[in-house]
Amino acid sequence: xxxxxxxxxxxxxxxxxxxxxxxxxxxxxxxxxxxxxxxxxxxxxxxxxxxxxxxxxxxxxxxxxxxxxxxxxxxxxxxxxxxxxxxxxxxxxxxxxxxxxxxxxxxxxxxxxxxxxxxxxxxxxxxxxxxxxxxxxxxxxxxxxxxxxxxxxxxxxxxxxxxxxxxxxxxxxxxxxxxxxxxxxxxxxxxxxxxxxxxxxxxxxxxxxxxxxxxxxxxxxxxxxxxxxxxxxxxxxxxxxxxxxxxxxxxxxxxxxxxxxxxxxxxxxxxxxxxxxxxxxxxxxxxxxxxxxxxxxxxxxxxxxxxxxxxxxxxxxxxxxxxxxxxxxxxxxxxx
Amino acid sequence: xxxxxxxxxxxxxxxxxxxxxxxxxxxxxxxxxxxxxxxxxxxxxxxxxxxxxxxxxxxxxxxxxxxxxxxxxxxxxxxxxxxxxxxxxxxxxxxxxxxxxxxxxxxxxxxxxxxxxxxxxxxxxxxxxxxxxxxxxxxxxxxxxxxxxxxxxxxxxxxxxxxxxxxxxxxxxxxxxxxxxxxxxxxxxxxxxxxxxxxxxxxxxxxxxxxxxxxxxxxxxxxxxxxxxxxxxxxxxxxxxxxxxxxxxxxxxxxxxxxxxxxxxxxxxxxxxxxxxxxxxxxxxxxxxxxxxxxxxxxxxxxxxxxxxxxxxxxxxxxxxxxxxxxxxxxxxxxx
Numbered sequence: 247x248x249x250x251x252x253x254x255x256x257x258x259x260x261x262x263x264x265x266x267x268x269x270x271x272x273x274x275x276x277x278x279x280x281x282x283x284x285x286x287x288x289x290x291x292x293x294x295x296x297x298x299x300x301x302x303x304x305x306x307x308x309x310x311x312x313x314x315x316x317x318x319x320x321x322x323x324x325x326x327x328x329x330x331x332x333x334x335x336x337x338x339x340x341x342x343x344x345x346x347x348x349x350x351x352x353x354x355x356x357x358x359x360x361x362x363x364x365x366x367x368x369x370x371x372x373x374x375x376x377x378x379x380x381x382x383x384x385x386x387x388x389x390x391x392x393x394x395x396x397x398x399x400x401x402x403x404x405x406x407x408x409x410x411x412x413x414x415x416x417x418x419x420x421x422x423x424x425x426x427x428x429x430x431x432x433x434x435x436x437x438x439x440x441x442x443x444x445x446x447x448x449x450x451x452x453x454x455x456x457x458x459x460x461x462x463x464x465x466x467x468x469x470x471x472x473x474x475x476x477x478x479x480x481x482x483x484x485x486x487x488x489x490x491x492x493x494x495x496x497x498x499x500x501x502x503x504x505x506x507x508x509x510x511x512x513x514x515x516x517x518x519x520x521x522x523x524x525x526x527x528x529x530x531x532x533x534x535x536x537x538x539x540x541x542x543x544x545x546x547x548x549x550x551x552x553x554x555x556x557x558x559x560x561x562x563x564x565x566x567x568x569x570x571x572x573x574x575x576x577x578x579x580x581x582x
Numbered sequence: 583x584x585x586x587x588x589x590x591x592x593x594x595x596x597x598x599x600x601x602x603x604x605x606x607x608x609x610x611x612x613x614x615x616x617x618x619x620x621x622x623x624x625x626x627x628x629x630x631x632x633x634x635x636x637x638x639x640x641x642x643x644x645x646x647x648x649x650x651x652x653x654x655x656x657x658x659x660x661x662x663x664x665x666x667x668x669x670x671x672x673x674x675x676x677x678x679x680x681x682x683x684x685x686x687x688x689x690x691x692x693x694x695x696x697x698x699x700x701x702x703x704x705x706x707x708x709x710x711x712x713x714x715x716x717x718x719x720x721x722x723x724x725x726x727x728x729x730x731x732x733x734x735x736x737x738x739x740x741x742x743x744x745x746x747x748x749x750x751x752x753x754x755x756x757x758x759x760x761x762x763x764x765x766x767x768x769x770x771x772x773x774x775x776x777x778x779x780x781x782x783x784x785x786x787x788x789x790x791x792x793x794x795x796x797x798x799x800x801x802x803x804x805x806x807x808x809x810x811x812x813x814x815x816x817x818x819x820x821x822x823x824x825x826x827x828x829x830x831x832x833x834x835x836x837x838x839x840x841x842x843x844x845x846x847x848x849x850x851x852x853x854x855x856x857x858x859x860x861x862x863x864x865x866x867x868x869x870x871x872x873x874x875x876x877x878x879x880x881x882x883x884x885x886x887x888x889x890x891x892x893x894x895x896x897x898x899x900x901x902x903x904x905x906x907x908x909x910x911x912x913x914x915x916x917x918x
Binding site: 249256258259260261263264265266267289291352353354355356357361364365366368369371379429430431432433434435436439441507508525526527528529532565566567568569571572 | 585592594595596597599600601602603625627688689690691692693697700701702704705707715765766767768769770771772775777843844861862863864865868901902903904905907908
């Protein structure tokens with residue numbers, strides 16, 4: 247593997263304490279490179295960064311319409327949510343539209359990603375259900391697709407299930423990556439996740455955002471998913487979290503989605519560009535900072551949006567007592 | 583900065599998903615190198631890895647004896663504890679011996695590092711106090727030293743306070759690092775933290791463990807602190823956490839202590855060696871894996887201790903539903 251440039255530094259006092267290396271790809275819908283840092287051809291597990299691509303068949307097939315999935319359900323299908331009450335309610339409501347409940351979810355249960363929500367749940371005296379799993383909205387979408395396809399939903403997380411075949415085909419069509427021989431793993435929620443070149447993930451989001459290179463039906467599905475997330479930005483992540491705040495700040499200039507292990511992807515519809523970032527060590531603090539720097543460079547927004555991005559490009563680090571002790575900041579390679 | 587070798591890999595399926603780079607120094611009490619990977623001369627903020635060195639004046643001065651600090655209080659003074667009820671009780675008891683309570687602590691309050699303890703606290707309907715701060719035992723030790731020195735405790739976290747002057751002198755004497763011109767920052771709990779060469783941290787622990795190169799009184803204090811941790815290993819970290827489990831598994835063959843931002847230090851008293859590790863990106867999962875690999879290489883234990891280390895050198899990664907999806911493993915550079 248070629249050495250990766252330092253993308254993000256964490257300082258303490260006047261010294262750099264920790265460093266995050268990685269790669270960044272920004273391309274248009276034809277795959278033409280706008281920005282490339284590090285090895286953008288090496289295969290990267292896309293993880294949850296491509297949930298919006300995984301949700302395309304849900305809309306394109308008519309399944310969402312047939313079962314009355316509206317903006318919140320569609321936004322949650324693209325989400326890695328924090329397990330807040332609003333997320334849980336949306337997921338439960340989506341399942342109810344299918345005549346199902348959380349027993350149909352194969353993602354497993356974990357405590358809410360939101361500490362506040364986890365503590366409130368603990369205080370209520372009950373544990374987490376699969377509805378609290380950050381992927382429950384995506385899985386509700388998979389179940390919706392299974393119902394619309396009239397196939398047995400059980401085993402919908404398996405690669406050979408008709409639902410995952412549709413999902414994999416949508417990822418291939420948008421990214422242009424051939425996944426048949428790609429490294430495959432099992433994601434945190436049980437579905438297959440494929441490793442594909444970082445440029446392919448970026449190209450997938452350039453196409454997702456612009457519709458270029460997609461069939462009209464798929465382009466319309468992409469527009470509808472983005473509109474759902476823009477209308478319900480808290481569903482896609484959660485209170486105070488990066489993706490939700492980015493969409494609240496930047497509006498329809500951006501669709502942005504984090505994945506586990508330091509992956510982050512975005513579409514800039516008006517510019518026709520897609521962004522994909524992989525932090526080698528998997529740290530979210532670094533992928534978020536790098537994404538903020540790339541968004542600031544490409545969008546150069548002013549006003550509140552510009553202020554929000556600037557704070558994320560160079561973010562003060564406070565200790566327990568609230569004293570500013572350092573910062574997490576984009577490194578020179580991202581600022582040039 | 584010289585490029586660092588890959589020390590730890592995180593796999594998914596058959597592919598490497600993420601990588602952690604860093605440096606490892608193993609030296610004897612004279613500073614002679616036994617193992618050096620990466621740039622072991624670059625300054626590294628020692629953070630909480632040196633809490634045991636910071637606790638030396640507490641014992642050496644007679645302060646601990648004067649106020650009746652026994653094994654649990656001394657182990658907690660060396661700890662980054664998880665905020666479990668036993669830790670909170672020990673910290674509160676230590677303060678009571680000084681005629682103080684948690685209002686004297688200047689470390690700030692945070693939720694317990696243990697998710698279980700945090701949820702139980704939330705369920706009880708109250709928030710965290712400074713006693714739950716992972717550093718509360720260290721701070722109780724600082725307050726004990728202030729009381730014994732007959733100086734006003736307020737401001738004991740400041741570099742110019744008599745307590746921190748003693749603490750800094752103890753770090754300098756054990757590590758051999760000159761801290762007057764070293765990069766300095768503020769630690770998470772408010773006290774100064776210094777950046778020193780990784781070899782100096784390793785040398786500090788070689789001396790701490792063996793007593794070589796220390797005054798007889800300081801060597802005795804080090805033995806007493808180690809004995810306290812060996813007799814109460816849960817105090818130094820917490821249920822199921824790396825340092826506690828390592829000491830439970832390996833007994834008096836090792837004293838080991840994590841620090842924030844991927845620092846990990848250990849003393850191997852019988853071998854007269856000290857170990858210091860810095861993961862460039864700050865990840866604890868990597869420092870723990872690297873430490874396990876170095877301990878396995880140097881101690882080569884058999885039986886349960888060997889099994890525990892082997893599991894930590896190559897640790898299965900399970901997804902939410904419990905399926906094994908990959909592993910966190912020491913890379914070749916550590917296994918040669």
